[in-house]
Amino acid sequence: MVQWLERQAAVRERRGQVRRPLPRAAGEKFIDLASNDYLGLSADPRVAGAAAEAAARWGAGATSSRLVAGTTQLHLDLEQELAALAGMDAALVFSSGYLANIGVLTALGGPGTLIVADEHCHASMIDGFRLSRSRTQSFTHNSVAEAGRLLAGRALPGHSEPRAIIAVESVYSVLGDEAPLQDLLALAEQHDAMLLIDEAHSLGVTGTGSFLGRGSVAGTALAGHPNVIVTATLSKALGSQGGAVLGSPLLREHLLNRARSFIFDTGLAPASAAAALTAARIIRDEPWRAASVRGNAGLLTAGLAPAVARFGAAPEHPAGAVHSIPMPSAESVQAVAEAARRAGVRVGCFRPPSVPDGISRLRLTARATLTPEEIEDSCAVLRGILEELP
Ligand SMILES: Cc1ncc(COP(=O)(O)O)c(C=O)c1O
Numbered sequence: 386m387v388q389w390l391e392r393q394a395a396v397r398e399r400r401g402q403v404r405r406p407l408p409r410a411a412g413e414k415f416i417d418l419a420s421n422d423y424l425g426l427s428a429d430p431r432v433a434g435a436a437a438e439a440a441a442r443w444g445a446g447a448t449s450s451r452l453v454a455g456t457t458q459l460h461l462d463l464e465q466e467l468a469a470l471a472g473m474d475a476a477l478v479f480s481s482g483y484l485a486n487i488g489v490l491t492a493l494g495g496p497g498t499l500i501v502a503d504e505h506c507h508a509s510m511i512d513g514f515r516l517s518r519s520r521t522q523s524f525t526h527n528s529v530a531e532a533g534r535l536l537a538g539r540a541l542p543g544h545s546e547p548r549a550i551i552a553v554e555s556v557y558s559v560l561g562d563e564a565p566l567q568d569l570l571a572l573a574e575q576h577d578a579m580l581l582i583d584e585a586h587s588l589g590v591t592g593t594g595s596f597l598g599r600g601s602v603a604g605t606a607l608a609g610h611p612n613v614i615v616t617a618t619l620s621k622a623l624g625s626q627g628g629a630v631l632g633s634p635l636l637r638e639h640l641l642n643r644a645r646s647f648i649f650d651t652g653l654a655p656a657s658a659a660a661a662l663t664a665a666r667i668i669r670d671e672p673w674r675a676a677s678v679r680g681n682a683g684l685l686t687a688g689l690a691p692a693v694a695r696f697g698a699a700p701e702h703p704a705g706a707v708h709s710i711p712m713p714s715a716e717s718v719q720a721v722a723e724a725a726r727r728a729g730v731r732v733g734c735f736r737p738p739s740v741p742d743g744i745s746r747l748r749l750t751a752r753a754t755l756t757p758e759e760i761e762d763s764c765a766v767l768r769g770i771l772e773e774l775p
Pocket residue numbers: 481482483484486507509554558583585586618619620626627628
């Protein structure tokens with residue numbers, strides 16, 4: 386086993402796939418184009434203050450599973466607030482978005498459930514498919530027609546699957562593009578399937594008109610639809626930690642009784658619940674933050690367009706905060722990220738196996754609280770580095 390570990394480490398090194406956590410010092414100054422703190426709420430004094438107050442009042446941990454003594458009024462208030470924010474009828478909060486996806490998929494999946502999933506779905510969903518032991522088929526990214534053909538396969542001889550789930554992300558985590566949600570809903574209705582939408586990268590960021598910042602479901606025909614289930618993380622736009630599944634009260638009750646990652650897991654820490662609750666309220670009250678993400682995404686895209694053109698297609702204007710730039714190799718993306726870090730700019734460096742299409746990428750996040758000067762400076766730094774790349 387030890388020799389096997391050594392061989393694995395050598396292979397990673399050779400392929401340029403070694404990952405290392407880069408600790409940041411408290412108060413360290415850098416331009417953050419890497420984190421998922423899309424709205425700048427993680428360090429907002431109201432959010433951090435709510436966490437501190439809740440820890441002092443309720444304790445540092447939830448002390449047990451939500452079903453034993455781990456539910457506080459904060460958890461219930463947070464569930465109501467999240468459901469209202471995302472336009473769904475009920476919510477159940479988990480300890481992370483990862484566990485929310487695992488929980489809903491294992492509680493609804495199993496023999497008798499066909500899962501039809503976009504090939505770009507996040508690892509937490511993929512692990513949920515596997516753990517659920519459902520027959521799972523993936524379709525070409527955003528191909529509704531192919532998803533339809535796979536769902537129709539349920540009726541073929543040899544398959545007896547009375548239930549089906551279509552699994553997608555509203556805004557994809559690595560490429561930053563959107564799913565065709567309305568078409569997928571029509572497909573779900575046609576095939577009596579559930580449409581599971583992971584809103585990890587859209588809640589707090591997308592939405593239009595009076596629903597700005599409330600995600601890709603609220604204010605649309607998807608909101609509160611019986612065939613729609615939403616999963617969310619509290620760790621990105623909400624600046625906290627944790628996750629949730631949103632849907633009907635009946636679904637919530639089913640998960641509470643059947644989702645093993647809910648039942649056999651200590652409840653979300655009260656501090657995280659309080660922080661997320663405060664953040665959800667801020668998102669509703671301060672739509673300027675989502676608007677600022679959109680504006681910054683435009684500035685970032687325009688500022689980098691000439692330098693990234695030679696690396697292939699980048700989305701014209703990201704659907705959310707994620708601006709994804711394909712790079713020629715794992716080594717080159719690593720070199721760019723390292724040079725940017727030395728120049729005081731942090732960017733996401735995504736390489737296989739964390740990229741759904743095998744293409745290494747710079748992943749930049751157009752966060753709400755970046756100033757125009759910070760965007761200008763970071764674009765200048767990145768242009769300089771990219772132009773020198775062989
Ligand atoms: C699409 C998607 N779903 C789920 C998760 C997991 O959420 P969490 O970090 O809360 O576990 C992530 C990222 O972390 C994600 O990008």
